Amino acid sequence: MTLTCQQLLQKHTQEWQEATVHPFLVQCKLGTIQQNQFNTWLVQDYLFVVDFTRMVGRILANAPSQHFDVILGGLVALKDELNWFKEKAALQKLDLDTQKQLTCSEYCDYMNSxxxxxxxxxxTAFWAIELAYNQGWQLPGVMPEPYTEFADRWGNPGFTNYVKLLEQQADQGLQTASESIQHQAEEAFLKVARLEKDFWQMAFNAA
Ligand SMILES: Cc1ncc(CO)c(N)n1
Incomplete structure (x- = not known):
């Protein structure tokens, strides 16, 4: 029996729900998130994306060449995203040269591992990380200013499509994988789900 990404979502609905539905996002939608909470998320997520970009670079190096197109598209989007984070931080006079909080550090260590x-x-991990933000920012519905563009960055239809392509590539890899590797993929999915939940909570705790 081969494992698929959809099976992971069906088998672990509770964990995935906790990864993608959080008071942080609900309060962005309501416009009641505190500036301190949002800014903490912004700075820590920039630091996350720096290490995420390194991870995607390493995945490209391991991928079959038929998967290059999607991964290179992802890297181009990350080039834009890193510059966008820097702009957003500059507008709020936030210092990006900051220490990672423990949860951010744990997530980055995991991506390095x-x-x-x-x-x-x-x-599989790559797909799960992108799906978490795609669904997380999309589920609450249209967000008020100044959160609209944040929700749109990961919730827009083009990003949804990119995540579907990542799913296809992960499924293709899993199709010929041994049972042991499939098991590791399931563990990776659960680890990402837990780290996503903790990442929202880390920012939320800044209140
Ligand atoms: C914590 C986290 N997970 C996923 C993404 C999506 O790339 C992100 N920017 N940050």
Whole structure:
């Protein structure tokens, strides 16, 4: 039996719900999130995306060449995203040269540790990380200013489509993977879900 991304979502609905539905996002939607909470998220997510970009670069190096198109598209989007984060931080006079909080640090360490894992595990984690933000920012519905563009960055239809392509690539990798590798992919999915939940809570705690 081969594992698929959809099976992971069906098997672990509770964990995935906790990864993608959080008071932080609800309060962005309501416009009641505190500036301190939002700014903490902004700075820590920039630091996250720096290490995420490194992870995607390493995944590209392991991927079959048929997967390059989607991954290179992702890297181009990350080039834009990193510059966008810097602009947003500058507008709020936030210092990006800041220490990672513990949860951010744990997430980045985990992404670094994926370097030693087989490609299907990496591709599954990559898909899960992007899906978490795609669904997380999309589920609450249209957000008020100044959060509209944040929700749109990860919730827009083009991003949804990109995540579907990542899913196809992960599924393709899993199709020929051993049971042991499929098990590692499931563990990676659950680890990402837990770290996503903790990341929202980390920012929320800044109140
Ligand atoms: C914590 C976190 N997860 C996922 C993404 C999506 O890239 C992000 N920017 N930050």
């Amino acid at each position: 994926l370097a030693a894992m087989p490609y299907p595990v990496q591709a």
